[in-house]
Amino acid sequence: MCRSAARPAPSGRPRTWVVGAQDRCAEPRAPQGRVEDEGHPVTCFDHRIAALIALDGVYDLGDMAIDLLSLDRAEAERRLRADRDPELDAAVDAAVAAGPKIRWVVDQGMYVMGADTPRGLFATFLDYHLRDGIAQKVTCPTLVCSAADDVFFEGQPELLHEHLTCPKTLLEFTDVLGADAHCQAGAQRLAFARVYDWLDDVLTESA
Structure with a gap:
């Protein structure tokens, strides 16, 4: 999930966007600054936003589908988007039955x-990515959080951090702190304290 805070609007009222994994946002046209498009967060296109928090950071959601199904990118694009693929449907059903993850x-x-x-779910994952120069469009200071034992998005925060060209910070949470799980489950008081400390510093500097 990504949370972003916007600079005050001309009216003096602050604007805030919460951009989650299910939000597909592109160049803002609606008053709230979000429209449905290609799976790109609004912060890539709306430069009024003062800060972005990626908790935890994801660069390409399609990578998870590819890894879980043991497909390469081209095969995943072809088979997941096909009208019919009984063989892959059966393989997905078997994987679901075999493992809780x-x-x-x-x-x-x-x-x-x-x-x-x-x-169909895994096909939608392919649409959520910041490849092809999209990550480089983020201009506001960005905090990318990373959990050492994230069973879903291992390596994704580091990929996002690597591709960002804006002012950026990689905040790592480890098992020493008991905060190594996905989204720091079980240690969110610690995680939020560090996140809001960063946000406080960034917004104070930009005030």
């Missing part, structure tokens, strides 16, 4: 993304 991803993901089938 992928079962949770599918159950929760289908609800959040509004997908009709497990394969």
Whole structure:
């Protein structure tokens, strides 16, 4: 999930966007600064935003689908988006039945993304990425959080941090702090304290 705070609007009222994994935002046209488009966060295009927090950072959600299904990118694009692929459907169903990790991803993901089938869910994952120069469009200071034992997005925060060209900070949470799980589950008081300390510093500097 990404949370972003905007600089005050001309009226003096602050504007705040919360950009989650299910939000697909592009160049803002609506008053709230978000429209449905290609899976890109609004912070890539709306430069009024003062700060961005990626908790935890994700560069390419499609990588998770590819890793879980043991497909390469080209094969994933072709088979996940196909009208029919009974063989892959059966493989996904078998994987869901065999492991709690992928079962949770599918159950929760289908609800959040509004997908009709497990394969359809993984197909939507391919649309959520910051490749092709999109990450470089972020201009505001960005905090990228990383959990050492994130079972879903291992390596993704580091990829995002690597591709950002804005002022950026990589904040790592480890097992020593008991904060190494995905989104620092079990240690969120510590995580939020560090996140809001960073945000306080950034917004104070830009005031």
